[in-house]
Amino acid sequence: MSESTRSLSATRRRPDARLADGALGPLPEPGAAFKAATFGEALIGFARALETAGCVVEPPRVHDLARAVEHVSPMSRVDFYHASRATLISRKEDLDRFDAVFDLYWSTVKLPIEESDRPDGAPQAEPDVLGAPATGTPRVATAQAGVKEAQQDDAGIPGFSPDEALAQKDFLKIDESEMLEVRRLLQRLAERLATRLSRRRRPKPHGRYVDLRRTMRWTLQHGGEPAVLAYRARRVRKNELVLICDVSGSMDRYSRFLIEFVYGLQAIISGVETFVFSTRLTRITPQLRRRTVDEALVELSRTVADWSGGTNIGRCLQTFNDRFAPTVLTPRTVVLLLSDGWDKTEPAVLQREMRRIQQRSAAVIWLNPLQGNPAYESYCRALKEGLPFLHAFLPARNLESLAQLSRELVPLCQNL
């Protein structure tokens, strides 16, 4: 898949995905703006260059910038920089990228912009709205080609129905080329689940709340006597989710996918708290707020010394219960625990801690990427200790199993 396709299609669905797979896209050559025939074209070229570098720039925003330029006179380089930043960019993640592209693209271009450079004259057809008639100089060719290519590629994606083989492919075996597609599907899955769960308040004959507006209507029909009360159902409240992920050894990879999936559920989940553990438990919720999953985990692996050591689920759960459970667990919280259960914890400790979590939360779901592998099941002792306290025990090794998790979450969340 080409770079430009990445920036145009996939990033809309999952804004952060791109950052994770390789930072900055191709940058424009210095002074690329010079190649444009008019200032209007230079602006369009600039937006394209931003997209190529990986920013999300919606086409109508170029028009905003053109309007902005009209209002600021005379416009210094600094003002032009601020104005284009405010109009073209809409995410913090893109700001650094923007700076890099701006410096290169507009370098050697004479600013402030003179009157004669300004977009003027009657608008032509889209997307030439901004430009004066072209003088024959070719546009920024690479960017143009990039867009075309992107459109073709988009058309080539067979709908959104997950590829059967990809859905069943183990997360561990997914290579770089498939990563983007998997992330996109993951996002789709989360969105679908979110739509199914979120609902507006609706009239319901035996609901809990009095619907004043409809009561008034009925009252009117009965000459002003409020005889009948209309009710509405309680709004489906959002759920809270706590993720406790094993990141030792190969679990790391599975955890990343799970975390990404859960963060796609924000429409129905008011709060996600994320913890990772190997031998020690670390809360990474604040990091995830600022960074992508990959970045957060990379940073962690740098700071946490015992990253790829063995696990100690029991002790980590104890830390969780002692330090965090009182603030993050409510009777509405669903706890997702991802681990292969390959561990030397004493059974009694694990049982005790699992019970504590169960008592404080709505349900505990244990996700095990290795579930279903017969060679494995004989030695997952820790898991057996945990079983009595679980709402469900599910695999989490590929897209299909995350779909299964969604099916499990729907009734669970609706009944809370």
Place this chain on the structure above:
Amino acid sequence: MTLDSIDAVQQALAAGAYVSDRALATSIFLAVKLEKPLFLEGESGVGKTEVAKVLAQTLGADLIRLQCYEGLDANSALYEWNYPKQLLAMRLEAADGHGREHAPVKQIFTREFLIERPLLKAIDNQGRPTVLLIDEVDRCDQEFEAFLLEVLSDFQITIPELGTIRATRRPVVVLTSNRTRELNDALKRRCLYHWIAYPTFEKELAILKTKVPGLPESLGRQICGFMEQARTKDFFKKPGIAESLDWASALLALGRRTLDESTVSDTLGVIFKYREDVERIHDASMRGLFDAARRAAQAGS
């Protein structure tokens, strides 16, 4: 006051005791000129809400604030009928001798019985200059976000019983977000975007001096040096400008002139709101904060 150039905006903000930079002034200027909502993102406590307040003050406009929260719905944001008043009116009419066969239908769905909520108030502003602040928009639900998008595109609202109400004068709209979640692209596309970062040392010092009169220069420098370092550390909730201001006032009230360890310990509650963070300040790794404060004070003298 009219805001007809970026410089004018910057001066106006300064007159309102808001220390801004050129980037923010440009965004505000364009938001007013292009009549587009201004979307301000940034960590909490960096002065996002303040922008709307100062802007309203500068423009001599009404400030209408819609505080978003989870579960906020169109009814609470837009309008509601005054049911008790409607009922009462019907009763009065009945008592006046109108029989039940003349059920009062139309009269109770008029402006008189309408309770305007913030969004309607901002749109139905009778031509008065208005600043609409939609605060912490990241807290509302996605359905409400979609509804906001609708309102912000047309600046008109349809009330079935009354008809469509249009803004005779578009309000200046400021949206703020703490970025607890990513907002809908379509909504962001409607807006001009500005990220308010933590202030630089000099900017924060300027803010402190403006807002806390009587603050000794050296104490101000120590606070800024300390805060600048603290924000590079991994606290659960990093202190914002709001915390710096509170801290400066607190230290001033206590008559403290230097930030030594015991002074900081005594006033920690002003800048850190989580137990984890309060505990962490005593870690060895936090020595750097005091060094930074000391260096900042020396650099100033």
